[in-house]
Amino acid sequence: MTVTCWRSSTSSAGGNWPLSCGPHADTDPAMTDTASTDTWTVAGRNFTSRLIVGTGKYKDFAQNAAAVAASGAEIVTVAVRRVNVMDPTQPVLTDYIDPKKITYLPNTAGCFTAEDAIRTLRLAREAGGWDLVKLEVLGEARTLYPDMRETLKATEVLAREGFLPMVYCVDDPIAARQLEEAGAVAVMPLGAPIGSGLGIQNKVTIRLIVEGAKVPVLVDAGVGTASEAAVAMELGCDGVLMNTAIAEAQDPVRMARAMRHAVIAGREAYLAGRMKTRKYADPSSPLAGLI
């Protein structure tokens, strides 16, 4: 194994970092496997697809379902809301995306306090019958940045109640560690604000979180197009979660397919271990035997 990584070589901590980073054969079991057996595990559950997609903002349920199928995602996030008691005959998400085939990951979008988020997830657990949930406690409407004080508090309570919280958080390696200690089964730092499509703003902090975490790390929010999903995977993340990048594309189903390929490509590139960069050219054809 000749992958150059900042972790294992103090002399290479120069301009290449963090893109010169790759996996460690001793710590990453996926290293020895082929792509087809490259799975990841969260809270003891195995998944093949490293792409989690949201189910908001679509034109209709049919388009949403087609996009989920094209993305290859095995997990979708869903929100918990009051039923429409005035018109209960309206179509519902579960009619189009079968929770028996696709894992529903209930979220706490729209919650601004730990209390609201916990209440929402208690209801979600009752509605869905499972413990794996996405916790997000928002700090303000303008940026939708997470409120980490409330997020940490909610994580502790949920873990105590037997939930398995995957937690949306700031791209801060210390906050990520604290969440892990509090019982988060995955940490999900933002790449950029929710719905912004700005791409990963701080690759360094995402990489630091990956290097420090013992639980899966997924970039949640900020990805706008396929190359940005690939960047998240090349940084060593276990997965990517996105909604708007697909739902607001001109052709959501096609973008969903693009994201599937991007996540696979980024993961493969990470496992392959990228070449070292040089300041000057290095010819790819032999110099000997020139005419």
Next chain:
Amino acid sequence: MTAELNLTVNGEPRRTGAATVADFVRELGLKVAKVAVELNGEIAPRSTLEDVRLNDGDVLEIVHFVGGG
């Protein structure tokens, strides 16, 4: 049929003759298996909905999954 009860359902006043939470959910045209119910601030476990009786003044939240990121 029991006397009509006054309830607050998802923030709105509502009257019902339903005796249990499950009866009331069905009266609304909803499937018990697809919703979760909070009764007076406490989760009402789905397995108990057939047995939990409604009382005048009860406050219910009835939720389900919708699209979200």
